[in-house]
Amino acid sequence: MLILRDSDLERIVPMRDAIEAVEGAFGKLAQGLAQMPERTMMTVRGGCILQMPCHIEGLGIATTKIVSVYPENPRRGLPTTPAWIVVNDAETGVVKALLEATYLTALRTGAVTAVAAKYLAPRDSRVAAIIGCGYQGRFQAWALTEAFKLQTLLAYDISRERRRRFVEEMGGQLGIDVLEAGSGAEAVRDADIVVTATTSKEPVIHREYLGDEVHISAIGSFQPDHRELDTETIREAKLVVDKRDAALREAGDILIPIAEGAITPDHIYAELGELVLGLKPGRVEGDGLTVFKSVGLAIQDAAVAHLALRRWRESLE
Numbered sequence: 466m467l468i469l470r471d472s473d474l475e476r477i478v479p480m481r482d483a484i485e486a487v488e489g490a491f492g493k494l495a496q497g498l499a500q501m502p503e504r505t506m507m508t509v510r511g512g513c514i515l516q517m518p519c520h521i522e523g524l525g526i527a528t529t530k531i532v533s534v535y536p537e538n539p540r541r542g543l544p545t546t547p548a549w550i551v552v553n554d555a556e557t558g559v560v561k562a563l564l565e566a567t568y569l570t571a572l573r574t575g576a577v578t579a580v581a582a583k584y585l586a587p588r589d590s591r592v593a594a595i596i597g598c599g600y601q602g603r604f605q606a607w608a609l610t611e612a613f614k615l616q617t618l619l620a621y622d623i624s625r626e627r628r629r630r631f632v633e634e635m636g637g638q639l640g641i642d643v644l645e646a647g648s649g650a651e652a653v654r655d656a657d658i659v660v661t662a663t664t665s666k667e668p669v670i671h672r673e674y675l676g677d678e679v680h681i682s683a684i685g686s687f688q689p690d691h692r693e694l695d696t697e698t699i700r701e702a703k704l705v706v707d708k709r710d711a712a713l714r715e716a717g718d719i720l721i722p723i724a725e726g727a728i729t730p731d732h733i734y735a736e737l738g739e740l741v742l743g744l745k746p747g748r749v750e751g752d753g754l755t756v757f758k759s760v761g762l763a764i765q766d767a768a769v770a771h772l773a774l775r776r777w778r779e780s781l782e
């Protein structure tokens with residue numbers, strides 16, 4: 466059986482291709498061409514473990530990702546979000562590959578931010594801010610520089626050491642100005658695009674931190690009682706989610722404002738796939754805040770697993 470490790474995949478699967486693959490997957494989802502049973506989440510001692518199955522018509526494979534979220538792992542020298550994907554042949558059901566997917570998970574999560582920002586961010590966005598300078602934060606920054614002609618990226622993390630390391634590493638890699646901010650408010654003050662990629666349970670963004678025309682991609686929280694955005698930001702924003710039912714099950718960013726009576730579920734304007742298919746417009750004249758809330762979908766994993774297997778075959782030719 467084929468087993469590919471992160472180190473193999475880092476060499477052959479670039480962000481640009483992942484963005485295209487993930488956008489295609491959201492289109493298929495909105496057309497009803499993807500099966501995605503509800504993911505399971507098991508809370509274990511130091512974190513939680515999720516199982517995410519999926520089949521997208523036409524890819525020839527079905528995938529199941531097992532991904533853990535253990536926020537204390539960096540202290541052990543391990544990633545917070547380690548993952549593997551089991552790949553079944555869609556014709557025979559036989560398992561045909563095992564892909565280490567810590568890299569692929571971060572890649573597809575960066576990719577979905579780029580896809581959403583393409584439809585929702587202010588035209589000519591030049592300044593971006595990343596809150597959360599961990600593993601996902603690096604891929605979020607990479608994805609944004611693929612999709613926009615950014616000039617400046619501001620970075621903030623509650624850990625000074627992590628934000629310093631991020632600024633040192635990413636400045637060289639991205640080829641744009643990457644600057645350290647002393648607070649979340651400072652990081653986002655002049656930003657056109659803001660990404661939150663933290664393990665925080667409490668809001669890291671408050672409405673008053675932000676300018677008037679800003680797109681926010683909130684990818685960090687995925688539990689009903691955790692959130693990265695405050696109620697006012699959500700209430701004011703044109704709100705797009707990866708999938709309605711998943712967001713209304715898992716996204717504290719939305720569920721807490723609903724519980725407070727600040728919004729109703731109808732406040733969700735669209736699923737990302739509806740924007741991809743052109744069924745609803747993204748940002749239009751007069752839109753101020755836009756928010757894309759991602760809890761993470763198995764279609765993203767299936768899309769990048771399919772891409773990874775194709776790129777692997779091509780690398781052998």
Ligand SMILES: NC(=O)c1ccc[n+]([C@@H]2O[C@H](COP(=O)([O-])OP(=O)(O)OC[C@H]3O[C@@H](n4cnc5c(N)ncnc54)[C@H](O)[C@@H]3O)[C@@H](O)[C@H]2O)c1
Pocket residue numbers: 534536539544545546570571574596597598599600601602621622623624627662663664665666669683684685686687759760761762
């Ligand atoms: N939406 C998705 O599809 C998706 C995919 C992968 C991971 N995630 C989530 O993204 C989050 C980050 O994952 P990671 O692998 O980058 O973890 P990580 O531990 O590498 O990075 C998280 C960073 O957030 C910082 N942080 C925590 N609280 C903060 C606060 N209040 N203000 C500023 N910074 C703060 C931490 O110091 C850390 O550097 C996790 O919660 C994970 O579950 C979501």
